[in-house]
Amino acid sequence: MSDPISRLDQFRADAPGAPMSSAAEARSRGDQIRRRRRAVVTAGVAAMAAVVAGPVIFLSTGLGDTGIDPAPATSDSVTASGPSASASASDLSRTNLPTEDDLVADDPYPAWVQEQTYDGDGTDTYNDCLTESLGDAGAQATFRRDFVAKPGEEYADAAGTLNAVVAEFSSAEEAEKVSVDLSDAAISCPGVDGAELAGTLPVEGGVVSSGSIDVVTYQPDDPEMNAVWETATAVVAAEDRVLVMTRKRGVQDYVSPTTLQTSAVNAAYRMVGATPPGEPSADPTETGSPAADGLSAANLIDGSTLPPLDRFESALGWNQYTPTPDVPTLACQKEWLSSLGASAKVASDYRWDTDRAMVGQVHVAVLDFPDENAAGAAYNEIMEWMEVCPANELGVDPTVTSLPTDVSDDLDAGPKRAARSQATYPGLDGGDSMWFETELVAEYETRLVLVGYAELAGPCPPSTGDKDDPCYQPDQPDSWPDRILAIEKAAVTAGISDLR
Template sequence: MSDPISRLDQFRADTPGAPMKSAAEVRQRGDQIRRRRRTLVAAGAVAVAAVVAGPIIFLSAGFGERAIEPQPAPAPTPSQTPSTVAPSPSGSAAASDLTRANLPTEDDLVAEDPYPQWVLEQTFDGEGRGDHNECLPALADAGALATFRRDFIPEAGQEYADSAGTLKAVVAEFGSADEAEKARAELSDAASSCTAVDGAEVAGSLPVEGGVVTRGDIVVVTYLPEGTDTNARREVATAVVTVKDRLVVITRRRGVQDYVSPTALQTSAVNAAYRLVGSSPPPASTSSSATSSSSSSSSASAPAAVLSDAHLVVAGSLPGLPMEGESSAVWQQVAPQPTPTLYCQGAWLSSLKAAESVSREFRLENGGSQIGKVNVTVLEFAEKEGADAAFETVHGWLDACPASMSDAKLFTARPVEAIEIGTTPEIDRAAQTLAEYAADCGGEGCDSTWYDHQTVAQLGTRLVLVTHAEAGGPCPPTRACPPEEASDYTEWDNRVAQTVEATVARAFQDLP
């Protein structure tokens, strides 16, 4: 008969972990377990203390905006892409390694001709002081883990610096590529609707593609600022671009006379995308000259430009405005202004679909006050039919004057009428109107008024648009106040005619 204890010993030997440990070994194992538990309890207490002290540490460091420049992490090589810290098993939020080094630099930004290069103004940790874009919510509200901002201004002292506007860039990192794409879509929608600004209208858009870009687009809106007595519009161009789990928003603000496709901002946004991953943009994309030479080489068969500055009137050809007891003031050419060429202009001139256009503006001042304005644009069309249609459109603008101003501050003094212009070559046709509108008196009531002659002339495939405006009030800029005879208007009429003739002669000088 077999021994049952012996069979039990054999059962133990076949069990995983057998043979069984001695009593001394069991006691030693218990001591190890107790020591481990004491260690874990101590570590847990330290973690709780860190949670309690956390807000105090953040506040003392100036969380969000810090006056002390942080030390940026070493940028990865161009072949590397940033790695997002994976969530811990406990589900805690991912850490961000985004730094100021991921913001675009001056060299990444392309300035549109004829404006000067962008230069750095200031850099912020976080989204900075004040809104970087009046159409957008805060990126923190969109779920960004970290943000940095950099503001740029035109190079001071350069020509057209005063009218170039401003440019601001904000970079952000999200918990995943899906979260970044969701934020991009929401920000792009907010940029196009721009519900925070009354009267904002979409002027155009462009995609942002190429390089390291995951997805991106540019939306341009314009609006009339509150409290202004002119029809000068403001433009907000917003580029929103993602690269995996990171995002950059570039905002350019400026005053505008006409919509121009934001191709320079498009190139700047692609360059900024490279900085998001710690790389430098390709050399060819960092300068406007390189971009121009590249595009010209790829379209060598494109026709040569017809229009140039040679088709625009110069200040010396404009008539002076004689003032009693004083010498005549001198016309000065100025930087492009955020006002339409024609006060009664009903849409962007780009809506006329001209193949080319050139423009120039002049102002006349006396004693610090503006007393004269001349705006000129010359348009060249591919076909005469296009020029014919554009003339009719502009004629309709002059007739109805659909300017975006209060009716109480605008009225047309006389209906649009055909006029003769004594130039060689002889023009096909021309039309002119006189609009009167209140001048800006700095928020105070006054009787100052602009008397604005607006003209459109056509010869073949070319149109020229001319504004000649003079300040007056309570009487027009006539010899007598109030004018009583036709001769009282003679000097004023002659000044307008001289401006129009000089402008049209210059614009059509090369036509048969």
């Protein structure tokens, strides 16, 4: 028998002028509220988005400083004017907008600070590619917040602008439909003549139901402007709510497109009233914290034990650093590690710097899972990432030079199974330099250890000592394979040390 509520909803859709308030609407609203409350409760236990650094595929660094809203609302419960004013059932408010601490600023630009907050879509166009406001799209409530680079800081004038609009719709289905339409508009950018797609990036994990980032560029009206306009649009759906985040700036054609990945994920959490990844929750056990699940710094490789990158002189050697949020652990990583469902994660990152540039990177992540089946499923997922190497969303297309091979016999730590692959991707200098990355995933009981080790060379790889190889470089020490294995052994041994 068909659902009578569905038939009633269809009748109401066919007769929009009918003055009816259905039981289904009330029931749906209650379901939304209950689902959102569950999302807020469970968001804490969702694995945090990977705040680890990797190869130079994505660009982003620095978290924003706290600012003051120059136009505070009289009440956080005030709903938007216009189409959303009649939505008395909505519990969306200004508190569901992202804050400075949720946003990531591209290096070398300063942190984002709040400029203005609106009830509704605002009085001006916030995205050149969207011809319809969220209010016009049927939102019950809408709020908007604009950000600028911290005034007075270096490069503040060149950073452009960033804004976020959040809206609530009558159902999750309606929110999904609107988000699809907005994403299509962001790609095609009908509001601008001659716009060209510069890159796309998915937004997934945590509270996000669906999401994408689309970046377009187009010529400015001012012929003296020595750059093109870039508009990056992140559209994220979470239950019955939609987030639109827009970054606009002038860029040269060699600058990597804006990503907005971490900022959009954090803003999605804030939109549903959950704690964004990386922000402390009231109960430390809810985040799957290292202390609660057994992982600690003892499970991470010690930089002093890493073999030297002897092709390059460095005053610091391997230096541990705070990574940027928008870069994955492995070059061939398809999604954030949070999508794997680990109950806890620890990570460390090291770099080898000369007086001119960074020439080596080591990234390690150790993930603990509820049981061995979950760990095995995550291992298989990572294997697929390594085989397909899908990390080409922004035009950087790593090449898998060899499919993963079993290396269990070579690792004295004794994992249940392990696999290695190699990928290459270009450096940022625009010349012949290439990053040569070796990637490892090792499984032991409920734990996975991931290692990404990359060296800058090119166009030939670091020397392997094969004199018959046309890329053989007699002036380079024959230690690249030894470095790879030594780093992998040390990382896996530390990662599972408490399980043996």
